[in-house]
Amino acid sequence: MRAKSIFLVLLGLLVAGCAGNQGGQPQAGDTRFVAGDGKMQVFGAGERKPAPAVQGPTLDGATASLAAHKGKVVVLNFWASWCGPCRAEAPVLKEVAAQTKSSGVEFIGVDFKDRQADALAFERTEKTGYPHIFDQPGKVALAFQGTVPPAAIPSTLIIDKQGRVAARALGAVKYTDLLNTVTKVRDE
Template identity: 65%
Template sequence: MTAKSLPVIAALAVTALAGCAGGQSSSDPGGTRFVAGDGKVQVFSAAERHQAPAIEGATIDGTTEKLATGKVYVLNFWASWCAPCRAEAPVLKDIAAKTKAAGVQFVGINFKDLQASAQAYDRRVQPGYPSIFDKTGKVLLSFQGTVPPAAIPSTLIIDSQGRIAGRALGAVKYNELLSAITKVSDE
């Protein structure tokens, strides 16, 4: 190892510690780099909510998942290679189980991943809810304007009328997410 390689190694270490997130730059107008988030849940007032796009796709286990109106959904965009996604998995699993009786349905959106890696991760974590396999990012891109196209992990709350009621960019925090979901499902 040379003295010149130390700054490069240090820069790579900082990048790795940042997880899936990094800033966008003016040389990246398409938003293909990852976007950092603080995990704070922003709940939109009813007047500010926009209709969510229609979501349907093959899950990582080969079934089909389709969102319908009349139910509150929590969508979580994740990848098996994303450290913050792995860190928030126990939070999502617990809240999904806790809110299921209230009719809240969690759906994962596995983004730009290998199907075998996503399946292995799902078997290990056992989240208790399905994940759509979105290798190309089509589902995530359908939320452009609400979720930056490279912001993972990201979580959306869809109200029973099919509108985007809440958003968190970055790994979610337990109490904040549970509170936001409860607020939307109690409407």
């Protein structure tokens, strides 16, 4: 019986994964986590919904917005420094961002429910090469409610040239899936 209890506690901790809470760090038993497999779900042109206005202060003190990239494909990635899968996918995002930048694709990170010092340390380590909105309260994620569950991180959205959500992935993205989907949306 004790072994079963320990197993259930460990399973609960694993499932809690990257769930956010009011303090910014996940806690055991947080049931708001939305698991994902990282696979890209592409929406047909007729199914695409306009992306909400996204704007906010970046980790480096500037401002980033979707409006600043009007007419371009934008990859929007929700992450946090305390999220293991977010850390695992960071090199994939960095590489695809570097590969597609010259063809007009822009990346914006959204640091979600995090401590700014931790997020800055993460960015110094990863050197992604694109801006990150500091969204401690989670307002940007809430703006996408219905498209991305607010507690689903990491999550990645691809916004088409018309400002519509063309694709999404819940969970850590894979290199080939992300590159192929970004290329497909860019070439539309």
